[in-house]
Amino acid sequence: MPWTYRHADREWRTFLDTVRDVSGMTSDNAAYTMTEGLFRAFRARLTPQQALDFAAVLPAIPRALFVQDWTLAEPQPWADRAAILAEVKALRRHHNFAPDSAIEAVSCAVHRVVRPDLLRCALQRIGPEALAFWALQSHSPEALAPSPGEV
Numbered sequence: 001m002p003w004t005y006r007h008a009d010r011e012w013r014t015f016l017d018t019v020r021d022v023s024g025m026t027s028d029n030a031a032y033t034m035t036e037g038l039f040r041a042f043r044a045r046l047t048p049q050q051a052l053d054f055a056a057v058l059p060a061i062p063r064a065l066f067v068q069d070w071t072l073a074e075p076q077p078w079a080d081r082a083a084i085l086a087e088v089k090a091l092r093r094h095h096n097f098a099p100d101s102a103i104e105a106v107s108c109a110v111h112r113v114v115r116p117d118l119l120r121c122a123l124q125r126i127g128p129e130a131l132a133f134w135a136l137q138s139h140s141p142e143a144l145a146p147s148p149g150e151v
Contacts, residue, residue, distance in 0.1 A: 004060045011059035015109045022139070023105035025097065031105075032065075034098040037088035038106040039066045042133055044076045044087075050126045057118045058110070078129040107134050 004011060020031040043051050043066060055066045079087075081103060088102050099105075111119065111134075123130040 008060040011113055012061040015059065015062055015113050018109035018112045019105045022108045023099050023101050025099070027097070030097045033092055033096050034088060034102045035062070035106050035109070036065055036068070037091035037096065037098060038084070038102060040091065041084050041087040042130075043067075043070065044073070045078055045129070045133075046075055046126060048072055050130075053125060054122050054130075057114050057122045059113050062110070062113070078133075084133070103133075104137055104139070107136055108139050110134060111136060111139075 016028055016031050016035075019035055020026070020028065023031065023034065025031050025034070039062075042054075046054065051067070051070075055063045058066055085098075085100065085102060089096055089098050119134070120131075123134060
């Protein structure tokens with residue numbers, strides 16, 4: 001059995017706690033909505049194969065969230081961070097408390113739970129826009145490495 005399935009709740013807790021802590025949120029529900037919004041914004045710019053390749057490197061529960069409620073469509077053009085943030089905040093607008101640090105917070109969580117080599121490879125296959133999308137602005141991937149026993 002793959003490790004990610006056996007320890008899905010543990011990986012998810014690490015992921016969600018990172019999103020919550022980096023964003024300064026106090027609610028798991030708000031962190032979940034923010035993550036879902038960012039995943040949707042990223043996924044909307046990918047072909048189905050690119051999206052599935054990216055999802056394949058995510059842990060089990062973030063992977064499920066990434067593909068949840070997906071309607072296949074032509075990829076949207078890449079946008080700047082302000083436009084992406086607006087898309088994130090538009091999901092369940094009246095119950096969405098995503099701060100301006102939403103992209104950074106979810107990116108930190110992805111970097112924390114995905115092996116750096118796998119993440120880099122998946123993003124490189126998509127292209128420079130994907131690398132820029134998940135680039136950390138103020139946290140090094142090394143600083144986000146899980147502590148022993150965490151994931």
